[in-house]
Amino acid sequence: MEVKNREYIEEMVRELKASGTNVVVGCLDEMINWGRGNSLWPLTFATSCCGIEYMAVGAARYDFARFGFEVTRASPRQADMIMVAGTITHKMAPVLRRLYDQMADPKYVVAVGGCSISGGPFKKSYHVVNGIDSILPVDVYIPGCPPRPEALLYGMIQLQNKVKAQKFFGDVNRKTDKGDAEAGRAHRKDR
Amino acid sequence: MEEIIFIEKERFHDAALKCRSEGYDFLRSLTGMDWGEEGLGVVYHLENTETAGNIVLKTLTRDRENPQLASVSDIWKGAEFNEREVFDYFGIRFIGHPDMRRLYLREDWSGHPLRKDYDMESNPLRMTNEETADTTQHIEILKDGSVIKHREVLFDEDEYVINIGPQHPATHGVLRFRVSLEGETIKKLDVHCGYIHRGIEKMCESLTYPQTLALTDRLDYLGAHQNRHALCMCIEKALGIEVSERVQYIRTIMDELQRIDSHLLFYSCACMDLGALTAFFYGFRDREKILDIFEGTTGGRLIQNYNTIGGVQADIAPDFVAKVKDFIRYMRPTLKEYHDVFTGNIIMQGRTKGVGVLSREDAISFGATGGTGRASGWACDVRKRHPYAAYGKVKFDEITFTEGDCFARYMVRMKEIEQSLDIIEQLIDNIPEGDIQVKMKPVIKVPEGSYYAAVEGSRGEFGVYLESRGEKYPYRLKFRSTGLPLVSAMDTMCRNAKIADLIAIGATVDYVVPDIDR
Numbered sequence A: 001m002e003v004k005n006r007e008y009i010e011e012m013v014r015e016l017k018a019s020g021t022n023v024v025v026g027c028l029d030e031m032i033n034w035g036r037g038n039s040l041w042p043l044t045f046a047t048s049c050c051g052i053e054y055m056a057v058g059a060a061r062y063d064f065a066r067f068g069f070e071v072t073r074a075s076p077r078q079a080d081m082i083m084v085a086g087t088i089t090h091k092m093a094p095v096l097r098r099l100y101d102q103m104a105d106p107k108y109v110v111a112v113g114g115c116s117i118s119g120g121p122f123k124k125s126y127h128v129v130n131g132i133d134s135i136l137p138v139d140v141y142i143p144g145c146p147p148r149p150e151a152l153l154y155g156m157i158q159l160q161n162k163v164k165a166q167k168f169f170g171d172v173n174r175k176t177d178k179g180d181a182e183a184g185r186a187h188r189k190d191r
Numbered sequence B: 001m002e003e004i005i006f007i008e009k010e011r012f013h014d015a016a017l018k019c020r021s022e023g024y025d026f027l028r029s030l031t032g033m034d035w036g037e038e039g040l041g042v043v044y045h046l047e048n049t050e051t052a053g054n055i056v057l058k059t060l061t062r063d064r065e066n067p068q069l070a071s072v073s074d075i076w077k078g079a080e081f082n083e084r085e086v087f088d089y090f091g092i093r094f095i096g097h098p099d100m101r102r103l104y105l106r107e108d109w110s111g112h113p114l115r116k117d118y119d120m121e122s123n124p125l126r127m128t129n130e131e132t133a134d135t136t137q138h139i140e141i142l143k144d145g146s147v148i149k150h151r152e153v154l155f156d157e158d159e160y161v162i163n164i165g166p167q168h169p170a171t172h173g174v175l176r177f178r179v180s181l182e183g184e185t186i187k188k189l190d191v192h193c194g195y196i197h198r199g200i201e202k203m204c205e206s207l208t209y210p211q212t213l214a215l216t217d218r219l220d221y222l223g224a225h226q227n228r229h230a231l232c233m234c235i236e237k238a239l240g241i242e243v244s245e246r247v248q249y250i251r252t253i254m255d256e257l258q259r260i261d262s263h264l265l266f267y268s269c270a271c272m273d274l275g276a277l278t279a280f281f282y283g284f285r286d287r288e289k290i291l292d293i294f295e296g297t298t299g300g301r302l303i304q305n306y307n308t309i310g311g312v313q314a315d316i317a318p319d320f321v322a323k324v325k326d327f328i329r330y331m332r333p334t335l336k337e338y339h340d341v342f343t344g345n346i347i348m349q350g351r352t353k354g355v356g357v358l359s360r361e362d363a364i365s366f367g368a369t370g371g372t373g374r375a376s377g378w379a380c381d382v383r384k385r386h387p388y389a390a391y392g393k394v395k396f397d398e399i400t401f402t403e404g405d406c407f408a409r410y411m412v413r414m415k416e417i418e419q420s421l422d423i424i425e426q427l428i429d430n431i432p433e434g435d436i437q438v439k440m441k442p443v444i445k446v447p448e449g450s451y452y453a454a455v456e457g458s459r460g461e462f463g464v465y466l467e468s469r470g471e472k473y474p475y476r477l478k479f480r481s482t483g484l485p486l487v488s489a490m491d492t493m494c495r496n497a498k499i500a501d502l503i504a505i506g507a508t509v510d511y512v513v514p515d516i517d518r
Helices: A006-018 A023-038 A049-058 A092-102 A113-118 A149-163 A168-172 A180-190 B009-021 B080-088 B200-204 B211-218 B221-239 B246-272 B277-298 B319-345 B346-353 B358-367 B369-373 B406-428 B484-488 B488-495 B499-508 B513-517
Strands: A081-085 A110-114 A140-142 B026-034 B040-047 B054-061 B068-070 B094-095 B136-139 B147-153 B160-164 B177-184 B185-192 B450-456 B460-468 B476-482
Touching: A006 A149, A006 B450, A023 A149, A023 A168, A023 B346, A023 B460, A049 A081, A049 A149, A049 B221, A081 A092, A081 A113, A110 A113, A110 A149, A113 B460, A140 A168, B009 B068, B009 B450, B026 B054, B026 B460, B026 B476, B026 B488, B040 B211, B040 B460, B068 B200, B080 B094, B080 B484, B094 B136, B094 B211, B136 B221, B177 B499, B185 B488, B185 B499, B200 B211, B200 B221, B200 B476, B211 B221, B221 B460, B246 B277, B246 B319, B246 B499, B346 B406, B346 B488, B346 B499, B358 B484, B369 B406, B369 B460, B406 B484, B406 B499, B484 B488
Parallel strands: A081 A110, A110 A140, B068 B094
Antiparallel strands: B026 B040, B040 B054, B136 B147, B160 B177, B177 B185, B450 B460, B460 B476
């Protein structure tokens, strides 16, 4: 699949390599990221409508196994990424946060659909979180209500590109002092 | 407009008992109400399953500080969860109710959101984990009028309680069970809802009528057409609009396509839960064909936003008829293949036959409509009981079984696919010419009164109760969830079953959680 809007990824790669890379570490990095990017294991997580489209992506016609996503995991401890497919309510928010905390680093979050991006049609509700980026750091946003399977695939491939452009040694694989949620919040303020 | 019989709260329990003895055995809907100055109350929709006759009762209390009404959960089992919902939304405590806990919101939630004076900012997002209480409250009234509160224990300290959900692949969404086990046998099951409670009913009170339509598709997304059909029908009934024959036919065909879509997804997921992954791919492969037909006409795959007040959004696509016919031709032999792949499998039969039995009496008492009720021998199809749209003009059989077990629930749905194909076949060649939309005013105001309309959703009776005060916003809009009665019957079905059976029971009952939580 051809992916447009690659500029920001190329920008990321340029920034990372600006200070120069050790030949050995750089080669290892490339190899590991090739493997990591092509076998991202998602957590089976869905709360509402988007979850059904997510299942459709997993099924025969769209088949995300073509891109290395087929091993959906029922346990957060074995998953690399979480597709937040559906509305997150106040009651669900601590549960989602706990699931995220239980995942092993490096981990990625994809916000699927209007609800998880901003609250969507339920923005004015008393019980809906207006955007999951207030509780988790989000890597890719996929808009739609619900997004089409093609859109989901596009978002997932964007995540692969992001993974492949990262430094594995000494960056994403290292725990930072800053809490992830704080990072998410700071990121939100910037926008 | 409906006739509502008002009964004083002191006499309500006796009056309800009298209705029950007169044959009103099915509590269709139970709606909490906030009538402002008048007080807080409840509206009950009852039906006699023998005669399909309906009555509507209401009762109210003027006390807003400490409202109390008599519980009818001892008369209709389905009232138990509905009364918990009313307590959650309005703070009305029901005397004699065995389990007076919140149903959807957190235990530490303050206030009751569907009251008209609720402050929307009063509950900010809390990231602390919720503590689950092991006890509950039961209120009893003594002969001299004094009220005593009992503390009831749900789970003893030495009971072995395991937690399933809210994030579990086999609970079909974010439903949570707490299950008390003795060895492998389920002793008690406690359902926790609300993980996808979006407060749709409250939101509707500040939306205009055409705007409220958008939210119905997102209740039970596998019955998007039917849900929206019910709300459109309710508003059309209130406005006294007759939609054209053409619209009736299109709506009926769309509803039936939606039902096949939902039952195919049921088949896929039930098979996957029981370990047959191949069947999952079969079901999804064929479901895409229906989604293509939807997309051609409505532009939407899963959520179509197709029905409007007084008609439909757009005329059917030029190739609609041909595509539907192709699909019917394709689907009939494929169903046989489904049965070859999964239904005859000995493991599948062993895991579903005789498991999770729901008796006919219980199904009616809980109000468990749809495939679940029909598997227990209760002919509860709204299409037959109160024909609407074009259902009066077509011939089809209402599939009923008597076993009430998982296998019967599975077979009802598989056979309903055939019936839906028959219905579509009878209509598809005869779609009459006509307008697709009645001309509506830009601002729709519904005349004062209360209205109820119901359709047969993919998994039971989906009803809409609308109370209007003549404004452009509804005063109260309540959706009769198809799934809530089903999960309230889970405890009864699962008692003394094995823990592994819980998955088979949950899969065949076929609830959709966003429809339960609303």
